[in-house]
Amino acid sequence: MTSKSIHLDEFALGVCYYPEHWDERFWADDFRRMKEMKFSVIRIAEFAWSLFEPEEGVFQFDLFDRVLNLADEYELKVILCTPTATPPAWLTxxxxxxxxxxxxxxxxxxxQRRHYNYSSPIYRVLCARITREMAVHYKNHPAVIGWQIDNEFNCETNVFYAAADHAAFRIWLQQKYGSLEQLNFAWGTVFWNQIYSDWEQVHLPRPTPSNSPNPHQALDEKRFISDNAISFAKVQADILREIASNHWVTTNGVFGHLDSHRMTDELLDFISYDSYPLFALGNAPSAEVNPMQDRGWSRNLSNVRSISPHFCVMEQQSGPGGWVNRIALPSPRPGQMRLWAYQSIAHGADxxxxxxxRTATIGTEIYWHGINDYHNQPNRRVxxxxxxxxxLNKIGRHIVGSSFIAEVALIRDYDNEWDGELDCWHGPMERHSLSGWYKALQHRHxxxxxxxxxxxxxxxELVNYKLLVYPHPTILSDECAKLLEQYVHQGGQVVFGCRTGYKNIHGHCNMRVFPGPVANLCGVTVEDFTLITGFYKAPPIRWLDQKxxxxxxxxxxxxxxxxESPTVEIIAEYAAEYYAGKPALTRNKFGQGHAWYYGAAFNDAVADEIISQIGLESCVNQLCSVPLEIETVIRQSGDQQLIFLLNYSAQSQKIQLKLEVTEMLSGEQLEGDAIIEAFGVMIIKR
Structure with missing residues (x-):
C-alpha cells in the first residue's frame, strides 16, 4: 500500500485555479501573490474541454500554453486535469x-456536469483522444508534475441507466457468471418468477411497483458501476502512463458505488480527496456547534488514508459553499479554514x-467561495x-512522509456498504455503529x-492492530472468518455487532445458525432477534461488572x-423486554485473544465501556492531558513524533503538559498549562 502514496521531499501547498474564467491581465498578479503566500502548486483545466477542442478533431492549446509558461516563470508547479467530466456541447x-x-x-x-455515462463506446474514444492530445502536448513541459483523471467520479450521480449501460451490464454479467443458470442462481430469480431464459431479458434495475428491485441484482449493479468506472478511468490512465511516464497520475474524490481502493491499486500513484468539513456543520444556527461534527470529518480522511497512507487533498475548504439552487453553507469562522487544513494534514495529506x-463570478458555483472574493481585495481568508x-514553508519538511500512528482499526468493506443501501435490516446499523465507535475513540484521544x-x-495487515472493530459484516465469507480467527488466536481482539455473518457473497441468507462463519470464534449463537422499531424501544443493558x-x-x-462455549464470558445483559436477563454482550477467549459479540448497534457509551474493558489508553497520556474538545493525532517518522492538537471548539482550551516540549508552529518551548485558541492548532514535537 505504501507504493500507492504520494512521495514528496517538501510539503506542497497550493490552490485550484481557473485561468479561463479571468481576463489574462489577472494571471501574473495572481501567480505573484500565490508565491508570496508560499504556494507552490496549482491545479487547472478539469472543465476546459471546449477550449482544448473547440470542434471535433480541432485542437488548440494556446491559452493553456500561456498559463503553463507563466506558471513556470513564477516557479509554480502544475497539475493538469483531463477535462472529461464536462463534455462539450458539440459532443453531446x-x-x-x-x-x-x-x-x-x-x-x-x-x-451541468457529470451528465455522461461510462459505457458509451464513442465517449470512451473521444475521451481517449483528448487525453492523448493533451499528454503529447504537455509531456515535457517543465511546470507539469502530474495528472488528475476526470473530476470526482460518481459525484452528483452514481447510478447509470443509458442503453449503453444496460448492454455493458450484460457483458459484465456474462464474464462474471458464464451462464444464465449461474446468474439465475446468484440472483435467486426463482423467487417471484424472475427467471431469465435469454441474455437480452437482463437489465440493470428498472422501476418496479414497490420501488424494490431484486436485492441480489441491486448488489451486482453496484459492483458493475464500480468496475465500469474503473475501466473508464483505465482508458485515460493507460494513455498517460504510455506518453507522460515522468508524471504521476491521480484522481480526486471518494464517492459512492466506486471501489476507490482497487482503482488506486490498479491505476493510480495515489488517491486525492476533496475535503469540505463545512458539509458536516451544514446550516447549524447555534453559536456553539457540536465539536464532533466537523471533527467527525476526520473519519472520512481516515478512509482516504486507508487507500493512500500519504495522499493529496485536491480541494480543501476555504470559504462558504453554495450553488445557486441547492447548497447553502455558512462562512467558516475565523480560524476554521486553518484548522481544517491541518486536520487534513494530520490525517495523512502531504x-x-x-x-x-478566487470565487467565480459566473455559473452555478458563484456562491462556492474561494480564498479571494470577487473584488480581489485582501480578506481574512487570504x-x-x-x-x-x-x-508549512517552515515545518512542512518535518511532516511529509511521516506516518499516522494507530493501534485500533474500524473495518469496512464495499459489499456490505452497497448491500446495506437497499437492505434496511442491516444498513442503518453500520452507519450508527461507526459513528458511535468513532466518537468514543475520539473522546478518549x-x-x-x-x-x-x-x-x-x-x-x-491485521496484526498491526490491538483491536479490530467489524460492526456488522452481514456478508461474511468463510475465508474472511478464518483470517479473523488467525488474528484473534495470535492475540488480537475483534468486536462484532448484531446482524453478523448471515449472508453469503450473493446476498443470500445462509442456512446456518447466526452469526454464521464466526459462531465458533465468538462461542455464541443467536436464538432470537428483533428490530427495534414501532412499539419496541431500545432496552437498557446491565453491566455485570457492578463498578x-x-x-x-x-x-x-x-x-x-x-x-455455546465454556470460554465465553457474559459482559452485559439486556435489562428490559421479554429477553431481559439474556446476554447482550459477550467476550470469548480464543487462543491468545478475544472475540466480542454485541447483539445491537453500537453507540458511544457501549463502545466506551468496551474500550475500558480492553484497557486501551491514549498514547499522549504520558505527555499531556487534553480536554474532550481537542482531537489528538500522531504522525511519526523514525524516532520523531509530531503530535497534532486540533481544537474544534469556539472557545479556547487548556492542556496540561507533563514534559517540556517544542511547539512547531510558534517555535516556543512549552511546559505546564498551555492554551489552544478557539479553532486553534498546536503541533508538538517529541
Whole structure:
C-alpha cells in the first residue's frame, strides 16, 4: 500500500485555479501573490474541454500554453486535469448516446456536469483522444508534475441507466457468471418468477411497483458501476502512463458505488480527496456547534488514508459553499479554514490545494467561495491562507512522509456498504455503529484507522492492530472468518455487532445458525432477534461488572444471544423486554485473544465501556492531558513524533503538559498549562 502514496521531499501547498474564467491581465498578479503566500502548486483545466477542442478533431492549446509558461516563470508547479467530466456541447449534440439516463428513463441534458455515462463506446474514444492530445502536448513541459483523471467520479450521480449501460451490464454479467443458470442462481430469480431464459431479458434495475428491485441484482449493479468506472478511468490512465511516464497520475474524490481502493491499486500513484468539513456543520444556527461534527470529518480522511497512507487533498475548504439552487453553507469562522487544513494534514495529506483561488463570478458555483472574493481585495481568508503557507514553508519538511500512528482499526468493506443501501435490516446499523465507535475513540484521544477488508487482506495487515472493530459484516465469507480467527488466536481482539455473518457473497441468507462463519470464534449463537422499531424501544443493558455505571441502550436491533462455549464470558445483559436477563454482550477467549459479540448497534457509551474493558489508553497520556474538545493525532517518522492538537471548539482550551516540549508552529518551548485558541492548532514535537 505504501507504493500507492504520494512521495514528496517538501510539503506542497497550493490552490485550484481557473485561468479561463479571468481576463489574462489577472494571471501574473495572481501567480505573484500565490508565491508570496508560499504556494507552490496549482491545479487547472478539469472543465476546459471546449477550449482544448473547440470542434471535433480541432485542437488548440494556446491559452493553456500561456498559463503553463507563466506558471513556470513564477516557479509554480502544475497539475493538469483531463477535462472529461464536462463534455462539450458539440459532443453531446452529435452523440446523444453519451448522456446518462435516470432509472425512470429520463435523459440528462447538456448544461451541468457529470451528465455522461461510462459505457458509451464513442465517449470512451473521444475521451481517449483528448487525453492523448493533451499528454503529447504537455509531456515535457517543465511546470507539469502530474495528472488528475476526470473530476470526482460518481459525484452528483452514481447510478447509470443509458442503453449503453444496460448492454455493458450484460457483458459484465456474462464474464462474471458464464451462464444464465449461474446468474439465475446468484440472483435467486426463482423467487417471484424472475427467471431469465435469454441474455437480452437482463437489465440493470428498472422501476418496479414497490420501488424494490431484486436485492441480489441491486448488489451486482453496484459492483458493475464500480468496475465500469474503473475501466473508464483505465482508458485515460493507460494513455498517460504510455506518453507522460515522468508524471504521476491521480484522481480526486471518494464517492459512492466506486471501489476507490482497487482503482488506486490498479491505476493510480495515489488517491486525492476533496475535503469540505463545512458539509458536516451544514446550516447549524447555534453559536456553539457540536465539536464532533466537523471533527467527525476526520473519519472520512481516515478512509482516504486507508487507500493512500500519504495522499493529496485536491480541494480543501476555504470559504462558504453554495450553488445557486441547492447548497447553502455558512462562512467558516475565523480560524476554521486553518484548522481544517491541518486536520487534513494530520490525517495523512502531504499536499493540500485550496478550492479555489478566487470565487467565480459566473455559473452555478458563484456562491462556492474561494480564498479571494470577487473584488480581489485582501480578506481574512487570504490572511489565513498566508499564515498556513508560511507555517508549512517552515515545518512542512518535518511532516511529509511521516506516518499516522494507530493501534485500533474500524473495518469496512464495499459489499456490505452497497448491500446495506437497499437492505434496511442491516444498513442503518453500520452507519450508527461507526459513528458511535468513532466518537468514543475520539473522546478518549485514541487514534483509529479505517481498514478495508477484501479477499486479498492478509494476517500481516491485521496484526498491526490491538483491536479490530467489524460492526456488522452481514456478508461474511468463510475465508474472511478464518483470517479473523488467525488474528484473534495470535492475540488480537475483534468486536462484532448484531446482524453478523448471515449472508453469503450473493446476498443470500445462509442456512446456518447466526452469526454464521464466526459462531465458533465468538462461542455464541443467536436464538432470537428483533428490530427495534414501532412499539419496541431500545432496552437498557446491565453491566455485570457492578463498578460500571455507564448508562447505555441496545440500539436499532437486538440479537438474543445463547452461550455455546465454556470460554465465553457474559459482559452485559439486556435489562428490559421479554429477553431481559439474556446476554447482550459477550467476550470469548480464543487462543491468545478475544472475540466480542454485541447483539445491537453500537453507540458511544457501549463502545466506551468496551474500550475500558480492553484497557486501551491514549498514547499522549504520558505527555499531556487534553480536554474532550481537542482531537489528538500522531504522525511519526523514525524516532520523531509530531503530535497534532486540533481544537474544534469556539472557545479556547487548556492542556496540561507533563514534559517540556517544542511547539512547531510558534517555535516556543512549552511546559505546564498551555492554551489552544478557539479553532486553534498546536503541533508538538517529541
Amino acid at each position: 449534440s452529435k452523440y446523444p448516446e453519451v448522456l446518462n439516463v435516470t432509472l425512470e428513463g429520463v435523459t440528462y441534458q447538456h448544461g 499536499m493540500v490545494l485550496f478550492f479555489r483561488w 490572511a489565513e491562507a498566508t499564515q498556513i503557507g508560511h507555517e 485514541i487514534p483509529v484507522n479505517i481498514l478495508n477488508m477484501t479477499p486479498h487482506t492478509t494476517l500481516e 460500571v455505571t455507564t448508562l447505555a441502550t441496545a440500539d436499532l436491533f437486538n440479537d438474543i444471544i445463547h452461550v
